[in-house]
Amino acid sequence: MERVIGRYEGEEKGPLFICFGGMHGNEPAGVKALKIIFKMLEIEPHRNPTFKFKGRFLGLIGNKKAFEAHQRFIQKDLNRQWKPDNLKRILNSRPEHLLPEEQEMQEILLLIRKEIKDYQPEQMIILDIHTTSAFGGIFTIVNKDEESLRIGSQLHAPVIKGMIDGISGTTLHFFIDKNFPIKTTAVTFEAGQHQEPQAISRSVAAIINCLRSIGAVDGDDVENIHDQMLQDYSKNLPKITELLYIYSIQEDEAFELLPGFRNFQAIEKNQLLGKNQHGEIRAQEAGLMLMPLYQKQGEDGFFLVRDISDN
Ligand SMILES: [Zn+2]
The missing domain is CATH 2.40.50.100 (RNA polymerase II/Efflux pump adaptor protein, barrel-sandwich hybrid domain)
Structure with missing residues (x-):
């Protein structure tokens, strides 16, 4: 299994946008959505000759080993390990001396560092797609970065604030300016219940809304079916909690x-x-x-x- 689900680059320089699916191995919706998105991007310029893409877009699987095993994690919850002091040790260790989730982190970090070095973007945006074991809600989790709240609000799902004070070691904690040489923003999207087929289409919609929000695609090029789908579902849910x-x-x-x-x-x-x-x-x-x-x-x-x- 490849870490990289897809990659797309516009002619115009822009942000480095990295979208994760499967940070938890039992959450396939994000991975499936990314496969669909990269197919759509391939077709789009033929369908719409004025379509333009700004920046570089990378779709990644978070926890490959857990994804293959269809479980949340192998030994440690990958989305609780993103801590700066963990990272130093992990980056300085040989893979065979690391736990399965630490190996995943090492690979992901080396890959992202290489992307930044190659592409030299001014800004990096991380969208981390998850699903929940319960039904009844889609939502966006943001961190304290203003840009995170701005993008999160534009995905058209309820926004949850303050979550990162209660837990630690998530992508929202780690993908911040302090840990990277460029402006870095992270947003988490929860697309519904793990096995709900709609979780995939909602993830597609969230990714497209995110691409628009960060200026990678033009508002005019985005079909409002994607906004509508998320807005309809969120209609009776609180906007900000x-x-x-x-x-x-x-x-x-x-x-x-x-x-x-x-x-x-x-x-x-x-x-x-x-x-x-x-x-x-x-x-x-x-x-x-x-x-x-x-x-x-x-x-x-x-x-x-x-x-x-x-x-
Ligand atoms: Zn998750």
Whole structure:
């Protein structure tokens, strides 16, 4: 399996846009969407002779080994390992001395460094596509970079702020100006439930909206079917929410949620949510449910967010 799903470069110089699918190996939607996008880009200049692309676009698989095994990760959650001190050690080690996920990181970083060196862009944008084990929501997670919020808002899905204060080592933490020689912006898009076929078309729409937002393609060249699809789905979801609470699963915990919670479902304070070996798990506070965990692998049991759209 190749790391690079596709690559496309316009005649005009522009940003380096890197889109990840499969950062978690059990989330195929982003990878499938990228394959579709690169086919579309091949056809587009023939369909539309005035089509122009600005910049270099690279589609990558995040966790290749886990993707082949159809599981979230092999030994460590790749999207919790993006920490600067991890990186130094990983870059200075021989691959055979590294854990599977560390090998993935080493390959990805060397590849990105090479792209920056080759292309010499002024700006790099990372779009990291994920799906969730629960149904009921698409959303965009942004970091503290203003450009991240700007792009995130233009994907036309609910935006979640403050998430990066609660977890660590995600692509949103790592792909920032401080860690690269050029302006670097990251956005995460959650496209729906892992196996939902629509998660693929929503990912296609998010990638296209992102390409427009960063100026890689012209607004006129983008069909508004992509906006419409995401807007329709997000119609009854809050526009902007903020992280309130994270339930972190302990190492030996027998964590189990009640079935059927959906993303953005309203939760009351004290509501019964699940159980572990010590008894009931109840909501610490009222909020909206996000990413309730219905799979074996994962460190976060659920998140609660609150709607701040009108603030
Ligand atoms: Zn994921």
